[in-house]
Amino acid sequence: xxDKLFDDFVRDKLKNHPSAVPDGLWExxxxxxxxxxxxxxxxKNYTGLLISAGIAALMGGAYLFTKLNSNDHTATxxxxxxxxxxxGNQLPHDGNEGHNATVPAAAPVAEAAKPGIGTSTSSExxxxxxxxxxxxxxxxVSAESGSILPKPGTYVAPIVNTxxxxxxxxxxxxAAGSRKNTSSLLAPDKGDKNTALPLLNSTTGxxxxxxGTAVPLDENTVAADxxxxxxxxxxxxxxxxxxxxxxxxxxxxxxxxxxxxxxPSVRGYQRNDWYLEIYGSPDFNSKSVxxxxxxxxxxQKKDSSExxxxxxxxxxxxxxxxxxxxxxxxxxxxxxxNEQFSNRTESERNVTTVIVARTIIRPQGDTTISxxxxxxxxxxxxxKASNTYRNLEIPLIAGYEFGGKEDRWHLAVxxxxxxxxxxxxxxxxxxxxxxxxxxxxxxxxxxxxxxxGLSLYGSVSAAYGVAKNLEVFAEPYARFGVxxxxxxxxxxxxxxxxxxxVGIRLxxxxxxxxxxx
Amino acid sequence: MTVCLRYAxxxxxxxxxxxxxxxxxxxxxxxxxxxxxxxxxxxRIVVNVALKYLQKKKLHFSEITDNQQNAPSQExxxxxxxxxxxxxxxxxxxxxxxxxVFNLNVIEGYSHEEIGEMLNIQASTSRSQxxxxxxxxxxxxxxxxxxxx
Numbered sequence: 275x276x277d278k279l280f281d282d283f284v285r286d287k288l289k290n291h292p293s294a295v296p297d298g299l300w301e302x303x304x305x306x307x308x309x310x311x312x313x314x315x316x317x318k319n320y321t322g323l324l325i326s327a328g329i330a331a332l333m334g335g336a337y338l339f340t341k342l343n344s345n346d347h348t349a350t351x352x353x354x355x356x357x358x359x360x361x362g363n364q365l366p367h368d369g370n371e372g373h374n375a376t377v378p379a380a381a382p383v384a385e386a387a388k389p390g391i392g393t394s395t396s397s398e399x400x401x402x403x404x405x406x407x408x409x410x411x412x413x414x415v416s417a418e419s420g421s422i423l424p425k426p427g428t429y430v431a432p433i434v435n436t437x438x439x440x441x442x443x444x445x446x447x448x449a450a451g452s453r454k455n456t457s458s459l460l461a462p463d464k465g466d467k468n469t470a471l472p473l474l475n476s477t478t479g480x481x482x483x484x485x486g487t488a489v490p491l492d493e494n495t496v497a498a499d500x501x502x503x504x505x506x507x508x509x510x511x512x513x514x515x516x517x518x519x520x521x522x523x524x525x526x527x528x529x530x531x532x533x534x535x536x537x538p539s540v541r542g543y544q545r546n547d548w549y550l551e552i553y554g555s556p557d558f559n560s561k562s563v564x565x566x567x568x569x570x571x572x573x574q575k576k577d578s579s580e581x582x583x584x585x586x587x588x589x590x591x592x593x594x595x596x597x598x599x600x601x602x603x604x605x606x607x608x609x610x611x612n613e614q615f616s617n618r619t620e621s622e623r624n625v626t627t628v629i630v631a632r633t634i635i636r637p638q639g640d641t642t643i644s645x646x647x648x649x650x651x652x653x654x655x656x657x658k659a660s661n662t663y664r665n666l667e668i669p670l671i672a673g674y675e676f677g678g679k680e681d682r683w684h685l686a687v688x689x690x691x692x693x694x695x696x697x698x699x700x701x702x703x704x705x706x707x708x709x710x711x712x713x714x715x716x717x718x719x720x721x722x723x724x725x726x727g728l729s730l731y732g733s734v735s736a737a738y739g740v741a742k743n744l745e746v747f748a749e750p751y752a753r754f755g756v757x758x759x760x761x762x763x764x765x766x767x768x769x770x771x772x773x774x775x776v777g778i779r780l781x782x783x784x785x786x787x788x789x790x791x
Numbered sequence: 792m793t794v795c796l797r798y799a800x801x802x803x804x805x806x807x808x809x810x811x812x813x814x815x816x817x818x819x820x821x822x823x824x825x826x827x828x829x830x831x832x833x834x835r836i837v838v839n840v841a842l843k844y845l846q847k848k849k850l851h852f853s854e855i856t857d858n859q860q861n862a863p864s865q866e867x868x869x870x871x872x873x874x875x876x877x878x879x880x881x882x883x884x885x886x887x888x889x890x891x892v893f894n895l896n897v898i899e900g901y902s903h904e905e906i907g908e909m910l911n912i913q914a915s916t917s918r919s920q921x922x923x924x925x926x927x928x929x930x931x932x933x934x935x936x937x938x939x940x
Contacts, residue, residue: 277925281897284878284928288898291875293792296806303813 325693329668333592333604546783549593551603551747553777557585559611560770568706568764576704576765580661585611587773591669598678601686603671611769613661615702617710622655657710661701663759663769668693671731684737684745692753694727706763727757729769737779749775794834797882797894798841808844812837838899842909845891873932881931889924892917897925 559582565573589607596602630645671690677683705711733751740746751773758766792809799805816836823832882890891910895901896917903921907914 280925280929284882285898287873287875287878288793288797288882291793291879293796295792295809296802299806299810303810303817306810306814307817 325668325695329604329670330606547595548782549745550590550780550782551593551605551777552590552780553747553749553775554586554588555749555751555773555775557587557609557611557771557773558582559585561613561767562770563765563767564758566760566764566766572704572706572708573765575708579615579617579704581614581616583612583614585609585771587775589667589669591671593779595675599675601673601675601688603669603673603688603690605669607667607669607692609665609667611663611665611771613663613701615657615659615661617657617702617704618654619657620654622653624651624653625649626651657702659702659710661699661703661713663699664697665694665727666696668695669731671733673735682739684735684739684747686735686737688731688733688735688749688751690731691756692729692731694729694757697727697759727755727759729753729755733775735775743781745779745781747775747777747779749777751775793879794837795841796879797898798838798845798891800883800887804844808841809837811844812840815840834899838895839909842891845887846910873935877935878932881928881935884931885924885927888920889927892920893924893928896921 561580561582563573563577587607587609589605589609591603591605591607593601593603626649628647628649630647632643632645634641634643669690669692671688673686673688675684675686677685700714701712702710703713731751731753733749735747735749737745737747753771755768755770758768760766792805795805795808795812796802799808812833816833819836823829882893885893892906895906895909896903901909903914903917906912906917910917
């Protein structure tokens, strides 16, 4: 017997030789299959939801991270001020006991008037030491600003505390930044409260005035003097000293203090705004159906029986500025595509049974005779139904925004993708035998497969600030379906659309857009 | 199950192979492209699972010393009395390397090049293993015949 014959012999014997399967093996296989199912099942059927959950978690995490960082920054700054204030009070002054003696009296006033960072005041809000010490009646406390204003007709030169650590003065602010620099910028403390302080004179041309000396001046002169001091170059130098090495300074309030919410970052001043956008839009969609193994006649028949009507989209999304012009948006939206199904079937027969009752009048008595007749109507029948395709979607959009932070109008060009996380549908359609069948996704007849789809999105938007934290916007858009909805009967359909989104945009952080009125 | 039994060393191992093979079949069902027979596709998966099992056990293709130069020639009719179960036992008694190459080539129909790729061995090694496996199997069949007679 040759090798080939031997091989054939063995193959014939064993190729299809059955062996008994041990008891319980199939149960084991099913158990093992189900045990491996969860991850794969979730990934296969809920990919969209998993992606949306992931994106939501990322967005939430990023938002919380930003908020926490922002809070930490504020807290640190406040703490440093308090600490330096305490340290300042304990610092021995170089022989000027009288000057130090005014500190405890001044501190509560300034703190009560403006807590937190507000206690750090610019030069004009500092307490004139001599006046406080002497209990001069020429001052009153302004509850609104925390500063002590001179009585009309008198003007008292302000003192900028330089080394005494008086609370609520520039010395406290520089403790968080650079105390030395501030001292060097301002007049050296000679330890004599009566020494004339050449505070701002070098650049503003304002003549030195002896502190504590009441000088009769008219109100206009005083106001002009104060304004000149506020806007003077020395003040700017002071602010630069607070944030050394940073040429980008945020806006200051009316006392020349940098607003905390607008503190510049190490990369310079940048927008870091979060918005919540709530919007809705009418959608005008079109549908393209293509064959995936089914006849073109069916595609044509289906196409002619279905007409897209106006749909709508509503949703909410979070948007965030990256720098001054880049805007990122993501959220969740519900989109409903409406379709009118209308199918005309010819040679429809409608059979109607007609009963005709006749009364025959006879002398013996009337007799009623009933005749039953059937009437057959031959014609066509039009069957109509409203189909809806509902989608839960995640927009991922990036935009470039024109216009500054202070502008009322913002124009933006946007582009991105819309991920279809989940979809369901209802209505009627034709099957391959041209019978009308339901397409209820919850029913037993499933025509369309659930699938995670993707659309490309492009839009231009215009936003108008109506209040400090509120903008209204309009956004004409177009979207193009990249992926198709597959069906079980051998065709795919893809939706494209356009519409006009209108909505409101709420600013979530900061103190409003601060647009120019 | 027969496929697994031919590759496994015992019934327990064959059962594990079959279980893993079917789990994999269910898992990758959607990858079947309807281009060949479904049975062939299933068989291929089960064979691959079986080979993975054996490769975990560090399969050695050792040379078995053969004292007999040539196997005695046996006429075809002499084999006809051997049943499938006996033949299975004889195949299972072969050394691992012989058994696997013999199964893959003779019963599954893989070429030596394909076997070389699957087992990460040379095609010539596969050929020599097959020759020796066949020879050993023929001798054992002959022994069985003698006992029967």
